[in-house]
Amino acid sequence: MKKLLLTLLIVALFLSNGCAYRDMNRLKFVTMSIFDRNELGEIELYHELFSSTRGQGQDLGVAKRVTGYARGETIGDAYYIGQSNTSLPAAYDVNKTVVFTENIAKHGLIDIIGAFGRNQKPTLKQYLFISEGQPTELLGAKVQDEEYIGIYLEQMMIFQEHQARVISILLNDYLNDRLRGSRVAIVPTVRRVVYKTGEDVEISGAAVLVNDKMVEKLTLNEVATYKFLTGEIKLGDITVDNPQDKGKLVSLLVLKNKTKDDFEYHGESLIYTIEINTVCSIESVQGKIDVTDDKVVDQIKKQAEEDIKKRGIELFEKYQEQGIDLFNVELQLERKDPNAELQDVLKNTTLNLDVTVKIDGSQTTSNSR
Amino acid sequence: MENFTLSDIKPKLENMIDVRYREIKFGKELVTLVFIDSLCDVKLISENIIAPLIQYDEKPIKDINTVKQEVLLTCPANEVDNMDKALNQVFSGDILIFFHGLDKVLSSDVKGYPKRAIDIPITETVVKGPREGINENLKDNVSAIRRRFKTADLKIEEFKLGVRSQTAVNMIYLDGVAPKKLINYVRDKINIINTSDYIAYANDLEEAMKAKGTPFDTITYSEKPDILSQKISEGRVIVLFDGDGFGVIAPHFFIENFQTTDDYTMNKFMSNTARILRWLSFLIATLVPGLYLALVTHHFRLIPSVLLFKMTVFRAGVPMPTVVELLIMILFFQIIREAGVRLPQPIGPTLSIVGALILGDAAVNSGLSSQVTVVIVGLTSICSYLSPKLYVAIFFWNTTMVVFAALLGLPGYYMGFILLVSHVSNLTSCDYPYFYPLGTVNTFKYKDIVTRGNLSDISEDIFVKDDEQ
Numbered sequence: 001m002k003k004l005l006l007t008l009l010i011v012a013l014f015l016s017n018g019c020a021y022r023d024m025n026r027l028k029f030v031t032m033s034i035f036d037r038n039e040l041g042e043i044e045l046y047h048e049l050f051s052s053t054r055g056q057g058q059d060l061g062v063a064k065r066v067t068g069y070a071r072g073e074t075i076g077d078a079y080y081i082g083q084s085n086t087s088l089p090a091a092y093d094v095n096k097t098v099v100f101t102e103n104i105a106k107h108g109l110i111d112i113i114g115a116f117g118r119n120q121k122p123t124l125k126q127y128l129f130i131s132e133g134q135p136t137e138l139l140g141a142k143v144q145d146e147e148y149i150g151i152y153l154e155q156m157m158i159f160q161e162h163q164a165r166v167i168s169i170l171l172n173d174y175l176n177d178r179l180r181g182s183r184v185a186i187v188p189t190v191r192r193v194v195y196k197t198g199e200d201v202e203i204s205g206a207a208v209l210v211n212d213k214m215v216e217k218l219t220l221n222e223v224a225t226y227k228f229l230t231g232e233i234k235l236g237d238i239t240v241d242n243p244q245d246k247g248k249l250v251s252l253l254v255l256k257n258k259t260k261d262d263f264e265y266h267g268e269s270l271i272y273t274i275e276i277n278t279v280c281s282i283e284s285v286q287g288k289i290d291v292t293d294d295k296v297v298d299q300i301k302k303q304a305e306e307d308i309k310k311r312g313i314e315l316f317e318k319y320q321e322q323g324i325d326l327f328n329v330e331l332q333l334e335r336k337d338p339n340a341e342l343q344d345v346l347k348n349t350t351l352n353l354d355v356t357v358k359i360d361g362s363q364t365t366s367n368s369r
Numbered sequence: 370m371e372n373f374t375l376s377d378i379k380p381k382l383e384n385m386i387d388v389r390y391r392e393i394k395f396g397k398e399l400v401t402l403v404f405i406d407s408l409c410d411v412k413l414i415s416e417n418i419i420a421p422l423i424q425y426d427e428k429p430i431k432d433i434n435t436v437k438q439e440v441l442l443t444c445p446a447n448e449v450d451n452m453d454k455a456l457n458q459v460f461s462g463d464i465l466i467f468f469h470g471l472d473k474v475l476s477s478d479v480k481g482y483p484k485r486a487i488d489i490p491i492t493e494t495v496v497k498g499p500r501e502g503i504n505e506n507l508k509d510n511v512s513a514i515r516r517r518f519k520t521a522d523l524k525i526e527e528f529k530l531g532v533r534s535q536t537a538v539n540m541i542y543l544d545g546v547a548p549k550k551l552i553n554y555v556r557d558k559i560n561i562i563n564t565s566d567y568i569a570y571a572n573d574l575e576e577a578m579k580a581k582g583t584p585f586d587t588i589t590y591s592e593k594p595d596i597l598s599q600k601i602s603e604g605r606v607i608v609l610f611d612g613d614g615f616g617v618i619a620p621h622f623f624i625e626n627f628q629t630t631d632d633y634t635m636n637k638f639m640s641n642t643a644r645i646l647r648w649l650s651f652l653i654a655t656l657v658p659g660l661y662l663a664l665v666t667h668h669f670r671l672i673p674s675v676l677l678f679k680m681t682v683f684r685a686g687v688p689m690p691t692v693v694e695l696l697i698m699i700l701f702f703q704i705i706r707e708a709g710v711r712l713p714q715p716i717g718p719t720l721s722i723v724g725a726l727i728l729g730d731a732a733v734n735s736g737l738s739s740q741v742t743v744v745i746v747g748l749t750s751i752c753s754y755l756s757p758k759l760y761v762a763i764f765f766w767n768t769t770m771v772v773f774a775a776l777l778g779l780p781g782y783y784m785g786f787i788l789l790v791s792h793v794s795n796l797t798s799c800d801y802p803y804f805y806p807l808g809t810v811n812t813f814k815y816k817d818i819v820t821r822g823n824l825s826d827i828s829e830d831i832f833v834k835d836d837e838q
Binding site for chain 2: 002004005023024050053054060062063091094096122151154
């Protein structure tokens with residue numbers, strides 16, 4: 001028993017090349033890292049860190065938010081220079097927020113994204129963002145309900161992802177998206193804003209990246225449409241005209257949404273059908289309306305269906321014209337019919353949206369959200 | 370034929386102030402009684418031996434059988450023809466009666482010495498069920514078991530251990546139920562106990578039968594006759610030592626560490642809940658300190674950020690590495706536990722207060738430890754109290770796993786866990802796997818494993834023919 005124990009210990013020590021032991025109070029934990037590119041082509045790394053220091057008096061420890069900056073020719077350079085600028089090592093183990101500036105995203109992430117895939121220390125479950133404006137603006141934002149912007153953004157992705165206008169992507173998914181199908185990835189964009197109540201960091205839409213390069217931007221409404229078409233929407237609203245009061249609006253609350261897609265392959269053309277079944281309830285009404293009148297409800301329903309259809313087709317065609325396969329049609333076709341021999345799939349695809357909206361009488365929600 | 374006389378035995382009993390010689394006239398003959406008054410019931414001697422002998426002077430005594438049949442009122446009354454045997458009987462509390470005219474010596478059982486009353490066992494308390502405990506008197510203990518079996522199958526074999534102490538040892542089993550190989554195994558172990566210069570106790574046998582090099586007890590004990598009887602009925606062998614208030618139970622299996630008398634006397638659902646808690650507590654006590662250390666020193670990403678940051682702030686003022694801090698706190702708890710066990714009862718509560726202050730508050734405020742470590746070590750200690758017989762094993766293995774986790778993080782922790790499982794799987798109790806019936810390929814009848822079923826389903830002997838192979 002003793003021999004076995006000793007042997008195991010020795011083998012373990014040899015295999016591990018020593019003891020990789022780290023004490024949590026002798027580290028600074030990165031909560032957000034922002035990557036930018038300067039005019040010299042250097043990678044600039046900004047990070048937000050959680051640091052704990054010895055307290056005074058009765059306080060045993062004090063938490064402190066610190067920020068750091070480093071730059072280098074490569075991401076590795078920037079990282080090691082950044083490490084040499086702090087008293088305690090910066091640990092990326094728990095970092096959940098990686099932000100690329102619009103500047104570096106437009107230039108292309110190909111030179112830096114590989115490092116994320118290869119480095120085993122940080123988790124692959126990091127949320128990716130593209131920031132508008134200067135990195136210092138985001139880093140210096142004073143958000144009222146959270147001191148750490150990184151944690152704020154992470155929590156926003158976890159708890160608000162079901163919102164129609166919020167889209168999220170994990171590093172893991174991005175690393176897949178960038179290599180498969182038409183190599184399109186959609187990354188949420190964030191920006192610092194100042195309202196009457198104070199500063200805030202908000203989602204401003206989403207960036208469309210093709211081959212690791214930002215090529216286009218989705219507005220918040222386009223994000224909602226995209227989520228409608230891909231069946232990711234859980235909570236949202238549709239606004240239509242009030243059929244009984246001209247100039248006034250009726251807002252519908254989405255209770256349920258199911259999406260089913262299919263392909264019809266006709267030699268040189270492809271019909272991409274998306275069947276959307278949405279259950280809504282009337283949420284708010286401007287002016288007067290008789291909701292007990294079936295004809296009125298039917299009019300609202302038709303308007304909603306047309307609205308979704310119009311928005312969907314517009315979005316699809318907008319990107320089709322630019323040659324961006326936003327819905328990964330090529331990949332989906334390949335999965336469903338690997339033997340399909342269609343040249344220039346996206347160009348020869350026609351989107352057929354079959355939208356059915358059902359209006360329920362009450363706002364009974366399907367879950368606690 | 371008498372092989373020894375009173376004059377032979379007297380030198381052997383020199384310098385013993387409690388040895389009594391009483392001479393009385395029996396008819397025309399002189400009779401001498403020899404006994405040790407600290408071991409004998411003097412009233413019994415007076416009323417049942419001396420009085421009948423003095424009063425019996427009517428007829429001439431022809432032979433010793435007449436004395437046995439017509440005079441003595443004690444039981445038994447046997448002739449003794451060997452001096453060593455006679456001395457042994459005197460030291461065991463019997464009386465020797467020398468009939469000088471008949472050249473005969475009789476011995477009779479007149480034992481009578483102070484003994485502890487049948488009491489509620491303090492180490493095996495129950496909410497519901499028999500509360501009777503055994504004491505240090507072998508005869509009382511055997512009687513407590515014998516009362517529960519009205520059958521000729523209950524066999525009680527006697528052994529004498531120790532050249533000088535000649536401690537009486539009784540091996541009890543149910544013939545036809547206990548496997549023969551088990552009976553032979555225990556009998557052999559009793560016979561090889563060498564206690565020539567020491568007094569034999571149950572722990573001598575326990576040590577002879579226990580698996581070596583392990584903190585797990587592969588032989589157990591009980592001071593409750595209902596438990597001992599239950600184990601006998603399951604086919605196990607019980608060994609009782611004169612002068613020891615515990616009965617040795619062989620074999621003992623790992624899963625029995627989580628069973629208590631209340632499991633069978635209380636509501637089944639309540640019993641199972643309590644038993645699951647015991648299993649859970651064992652796992653917490655053994656595995657949590659190592660897991661905690663692996664996570665807080667190697668795998669931060671597995672801890673939710675908010676909790677990690679909170680823990681970091683708690684640790685900010687602690688100068689020592691986490692492993693040292695953890696081992697110090699485990700050591701503190703062990704010291705306090707040991708002190709609590711050894712201290713006289715009135716001082717116990719004072720110690721608890723001092724211990725709680727030191728560990729709960731002062732250690733944190735002084736910067737020796739962080740709050741989370743105190744919680745982990747405190748939880749570990751409390752959980753280990755739910756399976757008291759596993760206490761040493763838990764302490765040994767959780768410390769081992771802490772060292773493994775400190776070296777390698779989770780891979781080391783898993784290695785420690787595999788080592789623990791393989792160690793326990795490798796143990797045997799009386800040649801039966803200690804994990805029995807878990808992980809054994811033999812057919813088994815033992816149905817009372819993690820949770821207990823209906824009493825009617827689990828109440829039977831646990832060994833089957835396969836076990837005999």
